[in-house]
Amino acid sequence: MRRAHTVDQVRSAEAELMARLPGGALMQRAAAGLAAAVADLLGTSYGARVLLLVGGGDNGGDALYAGVLLARRGVPVEVVRLSEHVHEAGLAALRAVGGRVVAVGEAHRPDLVVDGIVGIGGRPGLSERAVEALGLFPDVPVVAVDTPSGVDVDTGRLDGAHVSAAVTVTFGTHKVAHLVDPAAEACGVVHLVDIGLDLPDAAVTALQADDVRRLLRVPGPFDHKYTRGVVGVRAGSERYPGAAVLCTSGAACGMAGMVRYVGSAADAVRARHPEIVVGEGRVQAWVVGSGGSGDAEQALVESLADGVPVVADADAIQHVRQHRSDDLVLTPHAGELARLLDVERTEVEANQLEYAKRAAGELWCVVALKGRRTLVVAPDGRVRSNGTGVPWLGTAGAGDVLAGLVGALVASGLDGFDAASAAVWLHGAAAAEASAGGPIVASDVAAALPGVIRDLVSDG
Numbered sequence: 151m152r153r154a155h156t157v158d159q160v161r162s163a164e165a166e167l168m169a170r171l172p173g174g175a176l177m178q179r180a181a182a183g184l185a186a187a188v189a190d191l192l193g194t195s196y197g198a199r200v201l202l203l204v205g206g207g208d209n210g211g212d213a214l215y216a217g218v219l220l221a222r223r224g225v226p227v228e229v230v231r232l233s234e235h236v237h238e239a240g241l242a243a244l245r246a247v248g249g250r251v252v253a254v255g256e257a258h259r260p261d262l263v264v265d266g267i268v269g270i271g272g273r274p275g276l277s278e279r280a281v282e283a284l285g286l287f288p289d290v291p292v293v294a295v296d297t298p299s300g301v302d303v304d305t306g307r308l309d310g311a312h313v314s315a316a317v318t319v320t321f322g323t324h325k326v327a328h329l330v331d332p333a334a335e336a337c338g339v340v341h342l343v344d345i346g347l348d349l350p351d352a353a354v355t356a357l358q359a360d361d362v363r364r365l366l367r368v369p370g371p372f373d374h375k376y377t378r379g380v381v382g383v384r385a386g387s388e389r390y391p392g393a394a395v396l397c398t399s400g401a402a403c404g405m406a407g408m409v410r411y412v413g414s415a416a417d418a419v420r421a422r423h424p425e426i427v428v429g430e431g432r433v434q435a436w437v438v439g440s441g442g443s444g445d446a447e448q449a450l451v452e453s454l455a456d457g458v459p460v461v462a463d464a465d466a467i468q469h470v471r472q473h474r475s476d477d478l479v480l481t482p483h484a485g486e487l488a489r490l491l492d493v494e495r496t497e498v499e500a501n502q503l504e505y506a507k508r509a510a511g512e513l514w515c516v517v518a519l520k521g522r523r524t525l526v527v528a529p530d531g532r533v534r535s536n537g538t539g540v541p542w543l544g545t546a547g548a549g550d551v552l553a554g555l556v557g558a559l560v561a562s563g564l565d566g567f568d569a570a571s572a573a574v575w576l577h578g579a580a581a582a583e584a585s586a587g588g589p590i591v592a593s594d595v596a597a598a599l600p601g602v603i604r605d606l607v608s609d610g
C-alpha cells in the first residue's frame with residue numbers, strides 16, 4: 151500500500167523524530183536520498199551538470215546538501231538563489247566543495263535542474279523569479295525535492311505557476327499531491343526516501359498488486375456459482391445497445407459466479423456472451439445506468455427495490471438524490487459528478503478530491519471519480535487513488551466495462567469501497583496489458599481482465 155499524509159501529519163512526525171536525533175540528521179537523510187536519485191538519473195555520463203534552484207526554506211537546504219554530495223562525486227553544481235536568505239550552512243558546505251552561486255542568466259546549460267524552491271511549506275503558485283529561472287532551460291528535466299514547487303500539497307490542486315517534474319524525490323511518506331490529480335501529474339515519477347518517520351493513518355492510499363490480490367475472492371473447493379455471487383446488469387438501451395454488451399463483459403470477468411442481464415439489448419448480450427442469463431432473478435449486486443439513456447431511472451428504482459448493493463453508472467448517477475440507498479457505489483467521470491453536484495466540469499477536474507469527498511459524504515455512498523488517477527472515496531472519508539492505467543484507456547465504453555467489473559466484485563462479497571478500488575486497479579492493469587503501448591477499444595480491456603486476474607492471483 152502506498153500511503154500519503156497531510157503536511158500537518160508529516161510535520162508532527164518529523165518533530166517527534168527530530169527530538170530524538172542530532173540536529174540536521176533528517177535533512178542529511180533527505181539529502182543523501184536525493185543525491186542518490188539524481189546520480190542515478192545522471193548515469194555515468196562524465197561532466198554532467200546540475201543546476202539547483204534554491205528557495206528560503208528547508209526544501210532548499212535539502213537541495214544544497216544533495217549538491218554537496220554530488221559535487222564530491224565530481225558533478226559540477228551551480229546554484230540560483232531564489233530568496234534573500236537560503237540555508238546558510240548548506241550553502242557554505244556547497245561552496246566549500248566547489249559549488250558556484252550564479253545569477254539567473256549566468257547558469258551553464260545543465261543536464262538536470264533540481265527544484266528546491268519550496269516543499270511542504272510552500273503556498274500554491276510561484277514567484278516571478280522562480281518562473282524566470284525555470285524558463286531558462288525549459289527542455290531540461292527537473293527533479294523536484296519533496297514536491298514540485300507551486301502545487302497545493304494537501305489537496306492536489308494547481309493554482310498558478312508550478313514546476314512540472316520528471317521525477318519527484320520525496321521524504322518519509324508520500325504527500326496528498328503525489329497521489330491526487332492534477333498535481334500528481336506534475337510530479338512525474340515519484341521516488342520515496344525513507345527517513346524513519348512514524349506516521350498515523352494515511353489521508354490517501356494507493357493499492358498495490360499485493361493489496362488487490364488479498365482483496366480478491368478466489369473460489370474454494372466447495373464454492374459453486376451461487377456461493378461465488380451473482381451480478382445483475384440493467385444497462386444499455388435502444389439507443390446504446392453496445393453499452394449493455396460492454397457492461398456485461400466487465401461483469402463477466404470471472405469474479406462472480408453468474409451474470410444476469412435485464413434490458414432491451416438482450417439479443418446483443420446473448421450473442422456475445424452465451425453464458426449470461428437473460429431475465430430477472432436473485433442477485434447479490436446490481437449494476438445500472440451504463441448507456442441506459444432515459445430508462446436509467448426506472449432501472450435504478452427496480453434495482454434498489456431488491457435491497458442489494460447497487461453500482462450506479464452514467465445515466466443512473468443523476469437520479470441517486472431522488473432514490474437513496476446506503477449501499478451504493480457511483481462511478482462518475484468528472485462531467486457526471488459535476489452534473490450531480492451542480493457545478494462546472496472544469497471545477498471538478500481542478501478539485502477532484504474535494505468534490506469526490508463532497509458527493510460521498512452528502513449521498514453517503516462510495517464514489518469512484520474516474521480519470522487519469524481515479525479516486526475512490528468512502529462516505530467516512532477514506533480515499534484511495536489508483537495508479538494503474540494508460541491514457542489509451544480514455545476510450546468510449548471503457549467506463550461501462552468498469553461498472554460491470556465493480557458489480558462482479560461486489561457480488562463476490564467485497565464491500566463497495568474495496569470492490570471499486572480493486573476494480574479500478576484491475577481495469578487500469580487490463581488496459582495497460584491490452585494496450586502494450588498502442589491503441590485499444592473498450593472490448594479489449596474486458597478481454598484482458600481474466601488474464602490480469604489470473605496473473606495476479608497465481609503470483610501470490
Ligand SMILES: NC(=O)C1=CN([C@@H]2O[C@H](COP(=O)(O)OP(=O)(O)OC[C@H]3O[C@@H](n4cnc5c(N)ncnc54)[C@H](OP(=O)(O)O)[C@@H]3O)[C@@H](O)[C@H]2O)[C@@H](O)CC1
Pocket residue numbers: 161164165168176177178180205206207208209210212267268269270271272273274275276277295296297300321345
Ligand atoms: N521538517 C523536517 O524535519 C524535514 C524537512 N525536510 C524538507 O523541508 C521542507 C520543508 O521546509 P520548510 O518548512 O522550511 O518549508 P519550504 O517548503 O522550504 O518553504 C518555506 C519557505 O518558502 C517560502 N514560500 C512559501 N511559499 C512560497 C511560494 N509559493 N513561492 C516562493 N516562496 C514561498 C516561505 O517564505 P515566506 O514567503 O512565507 O516568508 C518559506 O521561507 C520539506 O518539504 C523537505 O524538503 C527534509 O529535510 C526532511 C526533514
Ligand SMILES: Nc1ncnc2c1ncn2[C@@H]1O[C@H](COP(=O)(O)OP(=O)(O)O)[C@@H](O)[C@H]1O
Pocket residue numbers: 464483520521522523524539540541542543544545546547548549550551552577
Ligand atoms: N488520461 C487517462 N488516463 C488513464 N485512464 C483514463 C484516462 N482518461 C480516461 N481514463 C479512464 O477511462 C475510463 C473512461 O470511462 P468513461 O469516461 O465513463 O467512458 P465511457 O462513458 O465512454 O464508458 C475510466 O475508467 C477512466 O478512468
Ligand SMILES: [K+]
Pocket residue numbers: 209265266267268269294295296297298299
Ligand atoms: K520542491
